[in-house]
Amino acid sequence: xxxxxxxxAFVRVIDEGSFSRAAGRLSISPPMVTKCVGALEARLxxxxxxxxxxxxxxxxxGRVYVEHCRQVLxxxxxxxxxxxxxxxxxxxTLRVTIPQDxxxxxxxxxxxxxxxxxxxxxxxxxxxxxxxxxxxxxxxxAIRITPNPSGNLASRKLATTRYVVCxxxxxxxxxxxxRLPGDLERHNCLQYVRNxxxxxxxxxxxxxxxxxxxxxxxxxxxxxxxxxxxxxxNGVHMAASFVVSEELADGRLLALLPGFDTHALxxxxxxxxxxxxxxxxxxxxxxLVAHFGSDPERDPWxxxxxxxxxxxxxxxxxxxxxxx
Numbered sequence: 475x476x477x478x479x480x481x482x483a484f485v486r487v488i489d490e491g492s493f494s495r496a497a498g499r500l501s502i503s504p505p506m507v508t509k510c511v512g513a514l515e516a517r518l519x520x521x522x523x524x525x526x527x528x529x530x531x532x533x534x535x536g537r538v539y540v541e542h543c544r545q546v547l548x549x550x551x552x553x554x555x556x557x558x559x560x561x562x563x564x565x566x567t568l569r570v571t572i573p574q575d576x577x578x579x580x581x582x583x584x585x586x587x588x589x590x591x592x593x594x595x596x597x598x599x600x601x602x603x604x605x606x607x608x609x610x611x612x613x614x615x616a617i618r619i620t621p622n623p624s625g626n627l628a629s630r631k632l633a634t635t636r637y638v639v640c641x642x643x644x645x646x647x648x649x650x651x652x653r654l655p656g657d658l659e660r661h662n663c664l665q666y667v668r669n670x671x672x673x674x675x676x677x678x679x680x681x682x683x684x685x686x687x688x689x690x691x692x693x694x695x696x697x698x699x700x701x702x703x704x705x706x707x708n709g710v711h712m713a714a715s716f717v718v719s720e721e722l723a724d725g726r727l728l729a730l731l732p733g734f735d736t737h738a739l740x741x742x743x744x745x746x747x748x749x750x751x752x753x754x755x756x757x758x759x760x761x762l763v764a765h766f767g768s769d770p771e772r773d774p775w776x777x778x779x780x781x782x783x784x785x786x787x788x789x790x791x792x793x794x795x796x797x798x
Contacts, residue, residue, distance in 0.1 A: 475513045478550065481543040483510035484522065488540055514539075553556055564757035565594035571608065572617045575697045576741075577601040580716050580775075581617065588761050595754050602693070608746065614755050615745040618628060619714075623735070627744040631761050632769040635714045637736040638776070639675070640727040641783070644707035652710070652784050655684045662709035663690040664700050675712055677734040684734075712736060715775035722776075728783035740770070 486496040487507060497504040515522050516583065522536035527663040532540060572581060577599070589597050600613070608616045608627060616627070623629040639658075652658050655677040665673065665688055677684045692703055697717055703725060704718075721727040743759045745751070766774065 475510060477514075477517075478546075480510035480514050482547060483507045484514055485540060485543050485547065487511060487523065487530065488536075489531065493530075511567065515731045551559075562753055563594070564592045564753045566752070566754050567598055568615070568754045569594045569598045569600070569613045569756060570615045570758070571600045571602060571606040571611075571613050571618065573619055574601040574603050576617065576619060576716065584762070584765055588758065591761065592754075592757055595757070608744065614752070615743060615758055618742045618744050619739050620742065621739055623740065623742045623744060625744075627746065628747045629742045629744045630759050630763060631740050631742050632766045633741040634738050634771050634773045635716050635741060635775060636738040637712050638715055638718060638722065639710060639712045639719055639730045639736065640704065640728060641710045641730060642705055642707040643725070643783075645704075645709060646728065646783050648707070655686050655731060655734060658686045658710060659689065661690075663688040663704055664709040664711040665690055665693045666700055666712075667693045667695050675736070677731065677736060678735050693745065714739070715773050719775035719777060722780055725781065729780050730783055732782040738773070741766075 477547070483496060483500060483502075483506075486499055488491055490496045490499060491508045493511075494504045497507045500507070501636070512525060518535070518539070520535045522539055523532050524531045524533055538747050577585075578601070585597060585599065589595065606613060606616065617637065618629075623631075649661060652661055658675065663675070673688050674685045675688060677686070690709055690747065692708065694700060697713075700711055701713065701717060701721075703709065704713070705721065710730065715722075718727055722729060735743050
């Protein structure tokens with residue numbers, strides 16, 4: 475029989491002074507209470523209660539044992555309450571892994587506001603370019619930028635980032651404006667070597683998909699280097715919107731190829747699939763959902779009325795100076 479349940483029955487018998495009243499308080503039958511106390515006595519090899527037709531009394535062993543049972547039951551209640559707080563109150567250490575570029579360029583401000591909103595949560599982040607094994611490495615959640623959140627994690631889509639082909643006004647003034655995807659084959663294309671498209675960029679117009687084989691003098695997985703090279707007028711770059719949103723908004727970079735769609739990636743909050751999700755994880759995911767808004771298909775980094783370079787006469791001869 476369950477020892478804890480038997481301890482609870484034993485303590486209840488002593489408190490109520492009756493097997494039948496103890497049974498009523500526990501919502502079980504009197505024979506079951508008798509069986510529980512008998513099981514404890516058999517396990518201990520000694521009598522705990524002296525029974526008579528009129529009253530019950532503890533033996534010497536029973537007086538010692540009942541106090542230990544009370545302490546065990548109280549400790550269990552405290553343990554349940556403490557763990558229950560983690561499922562109800564956002565608290566404790568929250569370990570989150572985040573792509574380094576996304577963390578630096580956008581998410582850090584959001585994370586700081588989260589810690590202000592939930593002071594009982596101690597946030598520990600790992601900003602990394604590698605693919606972290608969330609479960610194996612003991613993380614509570616991850617932010618992933620991916621077209622497909624496959625794997626053994628639950629996910630919540632937060633937003634979408636679309637890729638934008640762009641260049642500095644100085645480059646376009648010197649080399650001309652590509653008007654069709656195929657025109658890029660005659661341009662210096664600066665390539666991010668870790669993305670899924672490799673040495674090709676893909677474009678969609680209606681149902682037609684066009685691939686462009688790239689050539690260029692810079693291939694790297696350093697997003698900062700690619701953006702600096704693009705701003706300096708070294709070539710054409712396809713960048714995620716969150717990387718170049720400010721530069722597109724103020725004209726330091728101009729978008730190219732209007733009418734052609736590039737690929738998009740989802741921004742996801744991911745966490746181990748669990749029946750009982752810790753309050754700290756739920757609070758983190760809900761906070762991000764509230765921050766990004768109700769439409770996860772929207773790209774919040776594309777500037778409203780983003781300007782495309784379509785007319786050489788309208789291109790500035792010098793890039794706008796950075797405000798930073």
